[in-house]
Amino acid sequence: MTLEWIFYFAAAIAFVASVKVVTGENAIHALLYLVVSLLAVAMCFYLLGAPFAAGLEVIVYAGAILVLFVFAVMMFDLQGDRQPAVFQQSWSATWLGPVALTFTLAILLTYILLNGTFDKGIEPGIVGAKQVGIALYGPYLLAVEIASFLLLAGLIAGYHFAKYSTQGEHR
Amino acid sequence: MGLIEPLFPFIEMTIIILALILIAAFLVWVERRMIGIWQDRLGPNRVGPGGVLQSIADLLKILGKDEFTPKFADRFTFLLAPFIGAITILMSFAVVPFSKTIGVSDLNIGLLFFLAMTSLAVYGVVLAGWASRNKYALLGGMRAAAQTISYEVFMGLSMMGVVLLAGSFSLRDIVEAQQQSWFITSQWLGCFVFLVAGIAESHRLPFDLPEAETELTAGFHTEYSGFKFALFFLGEYLGVTLISAMTVILFFGGYLPPGFLADTVLGEIPSMVWFTIKVLFFIMFFILLRTSLPRPRFDQLLAFGWKVMLPLSLINLLMTAILRLTGVLGGVHV
Numbered sequence: 001m002t003l004e005w006i007f008y009f010a011a012a013i014a015f016v017a018s019v020k021v022v023t024g025e026n027a028i029h030a031l032l033y034l035v036v037s038l039l040a041v042a043m044c045f046y047l048l049g050a051p052f053a054a055g056l057e058v059i060v061y062a063g064a065i066l067v068l069f070v071f072a073v074m075m076f077d078l079q080g081d082r083q084p085a086v087f088q089q090s091w092s093a094t095w096l097g098p099v100a101l102t103f104t105l106a107i108l109l110t111y112i113l114l115n116g117t118f119d120k121g122i123e124p125g126i127v128g129a130k131q132v133g134i135a136l137y138g139p140y141l142l143a144v145e146i147a148s149f150l151l152l153a154g155l156i157a158g159y160h161f162a163k164y165s166t167q168g169e170h171r
Numbered sequence: 172m173g174l175i176e177p178l179f180p181f182i183e184m185t186i187i188i189l190a191l192i193l194i195a196a197f198l199v200w201v202e203r204r205m206i207g208i209w210q211d212r213l214g215p216n217r218v219g220p221g222g223v224l225q226s227i228a229d230l231l232k233i234l235g236k237d238e239f240t241p242k243f244a245d246r247f248t249f250l251l252a253p254f255i256g257a258i259t260i261l262m263s264f265a266v267v268p269f270s271k272t273i274g275v276s277d278l279n280i281g282l283l284f285f286l287a288m289t290s291l292a293v294y295g296v297v298l299a300g301w302a303s304r305n306k307y308a309l310l311g312g313m314r315a316a317a318q319t320i321s322y323e324v325f326m327g328l329s330m331m332g333v334v335l336l337a338g339s340f341s342l343r344d345i346v347e348a349q350q351q352s353w354f355i356t357s358q359w360l361g362c363f364v365f366l367v368a369g370i371a372e373s374h375r376l377p378f379d380l381p382e383a384e385t386e387l388t389a390g391f392h393t394e395y396s397g398f399k400f401a402l403f404f405l406g407e408y409l410g411v412t413l414i415s416a417m418t419v420i421l422f423f424g425g426y427l428p429p430g431f432l433a434d435t436v437l438g439e440i441p442s443m444v445w446f447t448i449k450v451l452f453f454i455m456f457f458i459l460l461r462t463s464l465p466r467p468r469f470d471q472l473l474a475f476g477w478k479v480m481l482p483l484s485l486i487n488l489l490m491t492a493i494l495r496l497t498g499v500l501g502g503v504h505v
Contacts, residue, residue, distance in 0.1 A: 028248065028301060035294070052340075055283030059327070063290025064320055067297060071316040074301045074309065128279075129340065 006108050007047045013101050014040035027073045031066060036101050038062045043105065050127045184265075184275050191264060195408035196226040202458050209462055236397040241303065244394065248302035253395065253402035256295025260409045263288040267416050268343045270426045270443035281342040282334065285417065286327055289372055293319040295406065296374070296381055300391040311390025314469060315381035318371055321476045325484040326368035329361040332491040333421045336500065346425030353424040357500055360487040362422040364480055369418065371476070373410030375457060377464040380472060415453035416446075423449055 017037035024030040038061045046054035136144050200215065204222060207214020216222040240246055266281035268274040278284050293316060300312015334340060336357070337348040345354075355362055371378040382390030392403050419425055426442035467475070494500040 026245075028245070028298075032248070032298075051278075051280045052283070055280045055287055055340075058287035059283065059290050063287060063293070064323065067290075067293050067316055067320055070294075070297055070301070071313060074297070074316075075313060 003047060006111065007044060009104065009108055010040045010043040010047065013037075013105055014044065017101055028070065031070050031073065033101075034069075035062050035066055036105070038066070039102075040105060043108065050132075052127065052129045052132050180275070183273070187264065187269070187273075187275060188261060191261065191409060191412065192405065194412060195405050196230060198408045198411065198454065199229065199404070200225040201454075202461075205455065205458050206462050209459070230401070233401050234398060236400075238397045238399075241305075241394050243304045245302040245304070248298050249394075250399070252295050252299035252302060253399045253406070254295075255298065256292060256406035257402045257409065259288045259292040259295065260406050260413055263413055264409075264416075266342055267413075267420065268346055268425060269446055270441065273443065274343065277341060277343045280340045282330060282340045282345070285342075286323070286330075289326075289413075290319075290323055292372075292406070292410075295403075296391050299395070299403070300381075303391070303394040305394050307387045307389070308391050308393045311381040311387050311393070315374060315391060318374070318378065318380060318472060318476075321473055322368045322371035322480075325364055325476070325481050326372060328481075328484040328488055329364035329368065330421060331488050332358045332361040335488075335491050335495055342420050342425075346420055346427060349424045349427060350430075352430060353422065353427075355422040357494075358422055358487070358491070360483060361491075362418065364484045364487065365421065366414075366418060367480060369414035370457070370460065371472075373407065373414055375407070375411060376461040377466050378472060380466065380469050411454060411457050412450065415450045415457065418453050419446065419449040 014037045017033045017040060020033040021030045021037065024033060038057060042054040042057040042062070045051075045057060200222060203225070204214040204216070214222070215225040218224040218228045240249055263285050265275040266278050266284050268277070296315040296319075297312045300308045300310075300315065303309070333345060333354050336354060337345040339345060339348070348354075374381050380390075381387075382392065387393070392400060395403060426446040428437060428440065428442075428445050491500065
């Protein structure tokens with residue numbers, strides 16, 4: 001019962017954070033809300049009995065892809081037309097939102113870890129790494145291959161753009 | 172009894188966190204003293220017997236500093252960054268089995284949890300670099316992002332050989348699967364890749380390019396002082412402890428005594444002691460590396476990662492899988 005409530009809590013956090021992503025003005029702050037949202041979604045996966053998917057969600061999305069996003073925003077300093085000089089934001093409004101959301105997530109996580117309910121989700125069965133692997137290389141093999149093909153295309157395009165040009169200027 | 176028992180996990184957690192913070196503070200002195208001795212100097216030896224209390228003096232000094240936030244900084248992110256750095260690494264210790272019985276949580280995806288937390292720890296450095304609005308800090312933050320993402324890839328791959336042999340992501344299962352022989356016997360290549368990636372993840376010398384002081388003053392923490400700087404420092408030394416602990420768990424039998432000693436008197440030594448000795452050995456190894464290796468250039472670092480370490484970890488994974496399937500390498504049957 002409490003697990004269900006935690007699920008709804010995490011889902012609500014994901015929802016609020018996602019809304020803040022699209023309404024925010026500061027690009028980096030929006031990305032931070034997106035990280036919070038992904039963490040909350042990972043929590044939902046976990047509670048539904050898919051710990052492997054939850055772990056991958058954090059590692060791949062929150063840990064790698066969004067770091068690249070933050071990297072790009074930082075590098076090109078995408079701050080719209082505003083001058084990046086002095087930040088004149090009201091102190092409480094800046095930190096209250098994200099901190100409240102993350103803090104709630106932290107409490108939920110501690111509750112689950114300490115009550116030893118981490119092995120049983122809301123659903124009776126647990127989808128482990130083995131089942132995910134069998135599903136990916138069984139019924140969904142074609143989808144996996146198409147996705148990897150797409151990634152290969154991206155890789156080749158990236159190589160093409162970043163290739164050291166020998167024509168033109170000599171360095 | 173009934174009232175206190177639910178509190179046990181909390182008490183265990185508090186003790187572990189306090190012990191870790193104390194160890195991290197103590198390591199600062201150990202490092203300076205050991206480097207001194209290796210370089211034929213004395214190192215800090217004035218505060219307390221042999222200089223043991225040097226860290227406390229440092230801490231008092233650092234907490235007495237002005238708590239300064241630059242006017243041009245993004246205040247929320249500036250404040251948040253050091254906390255992310257320290258807390259994510261502390262969280263990773265939740266899945267570390269310290270002995271046969273001690274350990275906060277035996278998560279069935281423990282290894283993934285560790286990977287997730289180390290990948291979230293990047294945000295501490297990257298956001299610190301961005302929020303400082305200082306060109307050195309920004310360069311340091313960007314270097315950290317590129318370096319950590321690159322080295323994370325094969326840090327994960329290098330551990331998969333161990334997972335193949337143990338048949339589980341749970342760190343306690345991995346340790347227990349090494350009763351017969353430690354995984355270093357077959358996973359030495361994976362261990363090498365993991366160690367290199369671990370040094371890069373905790374951005375220690377020789378891979379401390381995000382804070383290379385000869386080029387970037389202090390890199391991502393240029394604008395930090397006082398308590399916030401202390402948190403970065405705490406994160407760095409906790410990171411060293413964490414990588415050492417993970418190396419021991421994955422490749423050197425965790426809290427188990429060496430196989431040939433298991434039936435002798437030495438096998439009776441508490442498992443916690445074995446774990447501590449092994450971890451200390453690797454921490455010393457980290458410190459020795461810091462004193463002996465020069466820092467590479469940034470493009471050399473990334474090229475080394477993608478062109479040498481990634482193929483090595485893939486070869487290791489492939490060979491382990493082949494040997495496992497053909498039955499040459501034993502392992503826990505799943």
